[in-house]
Amino acid sequence: MADSAAGGTPESDGRRGRRLLRLLGGSLRVSWQASRPLFLTMLALQVLVAGALAGQVLVVSALLDVLLGLAEGSGGLASVTGPVLALAALTGLATVAGGLQASARRVLGEHVARLMAEEVQEVATSVPLEHFESATFYDRLQRVRVNALSRPFQVTQGMFDLLGSSIATVGVGAALVALHPVLLPLLALGGLPLLVTGRREGRLEFAFRVAQTTNERERIYTNYVQSSRDEAKEIRAFQSAPWLQARYRELYGTYLADLARHVRRRALTNGVGNLAAAVVLAGVLLVLAWLITRGEVTFSEAGAAVVAVRMLQGQIQGIFGGVQQIFESGLFLDDVHAFLTDGRAAARAADGSEEPPAAFPGVFAHGVSFTYPGSRRPALRDVDLALRPGEVVALVGANGSGKTTLAKLLAGLYEPTSGTVLWGDRPLAGMRGAAVRSQVAVIFQDFVHYAYTATWNIALGRTDVPVDHKRVRRSARVSGVDDALAGLPDGYESRLSRMFPGGTELSGGQWQRVAIARAFYRDAALVILDEPTAAMDPLAEHDLFSSLRATLDGRTALFVSHRFSTVRSADRIVVLDDGAVVEQGSHDELMALDGAYAEMFTVQARSYLDGASAPTNGRAEASATDRTT
Ligand SMILES: Nc1ncnc2c1ncn2[C@@H]1O[C@H](COP(=O)(O)OP(=O)(O)OP(=O)(O)O)[C@@H](O)[C@H]1O
Structure with a gap:
């Protein structure tokens, strides 16, 4: 601007x-x-x-x-x-x-x-x-x-x-x-x-x-950090209040x-x-x-x-x-x-005019590179990736390897710095953003905890039609949070925040299931889940992914995960390293290749095995071991 x-x-x-x-x-x-x-x-x-x-x-x-x-x-x-x-x-x-x-x-x-x-x-x-x-x-x-x-x-x-x-x-x-x-x-x-x-x-x-604007913003932020709920526990635990006040x-x-x-x-x-x-x-x-x-x-x-x-x-x-x-x-x-x-001009300029096909035609990255504005290092380098209709693809790689960035580009939230993302056989950039986005449901790691009711936390997945309470419950059932929400003081009408009178709070894993329910409620052809189960216990994660295909019902899915027990069930696994695709194939193919994926998988599996004899958390670890090996 x-x-x-x-x-x-x-x-x-x-x-x-x-x-x-x-x-x-x-x-x-x-x-x-x-x-x-x-x-x-x-x-x-x-x-x-x-x-x-x-x-x-x-x-x-x-x-x-x-x-x-x-x-x-x-x-x-x-x-x-x-x-x-x-x-x-x-x-x-x-x-x-x-x-x-x-x-x-x-x-x-x-x-x-x-x-x-x-x-x-x-x-x-x-x-x-x-x-x-x-x-x-x-x-x-x-x-x-x-x-x-x-x-x-x-x-x-x-x-x-x-x-x-x-x-x-x-x-x-x-x-x-x-x-x-x-x-x-x-x-x-x-x-x-x-x-x-x-x-x-x-x-x-x-x-x-x-x-004074920058100073004012930092003052507002510093004030907010000291008075908001999420930060309150850490500020006490780390005794960081004196520094913040100073x-x-x-x-x-x-x-x-x-x-x-x-x-x-x-x-x-x-x-x-x-x-x-x-x-x-x-x-x-x-x-x-x-x-x-x-x-x-x-x-x-x-x-x-x-x-x-x-x-x-x-x-x-x-x-x-x-x-x-x-x-x-x-x-x-x-x-x-x-x-x-x-702002309006920028929104218009970034939007295309072509209507995407009514049925999701697959999304394809060709030679895609991306550098965040103001950053010197590319987050993605020359990435080729195909996500065909009905496929379930997993993205793996070390922290900072570019998984979330790639997910954002495939969802049409960012445009590549170079290369093309195709929606079917036409560039995504030329299409009407709202129409493309209505075919995509995406939940990021830092999904939003809306301070509204449980119903709205799920129904915000699609607001262009009146709220469908039956579908809200169905989505919550699939993500395994229905019982927890129904059991709240006001059931699905309970407000999920203590910021407002009568509000209540969920656990991290329950929140994550609510976010997944929001993605399912959207009922989109392409579902992108960025570390959807990081806060879930291993049994819940197992339940979700063992029924994922049935839940997806032929929809296309891209998910990012560091848990290889989850990843191995994907049709295809794409391994990113420093912004580039270094391997891709099924679990068996990548294990046979004995490359980066096989190494990551083996290290994780071995760490579970080594810890299996430890007396703490034995059930969860044993269960994870079962599934990773
Ligand atoms: N908004 C941003 N502005 C500038 N650089 C960013 C931004 N977001 C991410 N990056 C950088 O881009 C690179 C890729 O980040 P990305 O979040 O895609 O990694 P990731 O593989 O999803 O990591 P993780 O496993 O930790 O979630 C990293 O080097 C990161 O520092």
Whole structure:
């Protein structure tokens, strides 16, 4: 993704202006889409408040006139009633409308936040997986996650403030011009310094946030690690809390030092702007006094002018405040906009348009190499592999030899750096990703433990059709977890996380069976299981694999395992070493070859045999030995 939005590439004023206009339009559109009635209510109330403020000046002027008349002995108390009631009504109107507007703002703000959160989620869940290999992407995602929720509405709010203040300014300004024409232009001058300093403040804020994103993410992570359930036991066991706390303090310390510098610079800029505005205000009041001494305005007019000047000062600051808010939020919105458009473009570019055949045609790797982004060493080198319909293939090899990476490529989750993955006889890259993926069920070693109910932990395997409870149970039965789930306090409706009230927790092996059930529930033609049984006890693993073929019911399967008792039952075993296929064939063929596979198999089998006489865990080991030899 382009980094320009994060870095602030030099740009001409014209382009910046056009971009700002586009962003303003975009933010208004989002607020409008989020809730039309609330948008219109806010707009109407804003106009009402502004009108009431402008009306107040005129009424004050009339009231002062009447009061002066009273002081000079003309008119009775009744003449004051009208303007006083009008002033009270206008003040009440402005206050009530202002209060209602604040409530409407709050609710509309949440509607906008929801809409934007959904857009960010849509992009974050559809960008090619490579993005998650890049720290720049995480930085951007973090900024966008925070800013997408609030900034679009802040821009709308800024525009509303601007509109309201402009209406009030025109109204009050007209009253002021009527009092004396020179007062308004003088007062407007006071806003100029605020405009300049406001822009600078916006830029300072954006640059500060961009510079702090990585620190912020590590702080969030360090905080999360210390307060989340999975890490809690290890932190206690390893007594790593002091180090984590020191790391957090160090990160926060750096942030606070930077923040202090930033706040000083911002306050200085802001102070200069406001000082200049105050000087202009003082100048206007002096001019007013001078006009009174010259007899150009009457005392009651001067009184109304003082009120108008005070109100106008507030409104003009409102205008420039609105402009500043728009400008500052505009920079963040630009970042959000670029994230969304770049993300969508990347998702589109990575997706093909061809429909895959309805029946799974087999998947074939030809000369496939793959290097993770930012990595110098290839994870796969010139791999050829065929996975024909109905075959059960096992991938074996040492840690880091490339098994998971190959599984990801065959599932269409990554594209090869060079070489081709064919779906049948056509390149996988040209096909519609969603259509291909609907033919694949894949469970990785680090599968997700969803903090939802047992039913949903399985039914998330296929969400494009309504949940089928019978199939959920059937899948759980096949993976051997049905009894455990049915026996939970709320059966299949028990939430599998203690994070939420009434939640419960499963063992590692039970979780793994739930994940396998999710893969079976998907009912896909190609099933990829990456170390599916590592946490299962040997008997459970034996049961699963002895019935795997019946369960697969003619489906194609690729599984990764370090347990050779499991591997030997595959039609074909593919041995990877340092990213390359070094051997492949059936168990008997590979044993006869007496190469890498035979060595790994024999070492594992011997270690089981050597340990068989040990008194601990005898049953499991003896059982494993039975099956590996
Ligand atoms: N996201 C990643 N970014 C960079 N390098 C990676 C990434 N994931 C894996 N690697 C590297 O790619 C190589 C192959 O990793 P892979 O996970 O495919 O191995 P594996 O055979 O599945 O290992 P294991 O048996 O430990 O699960 C390793 O050298 C690993 O360090």
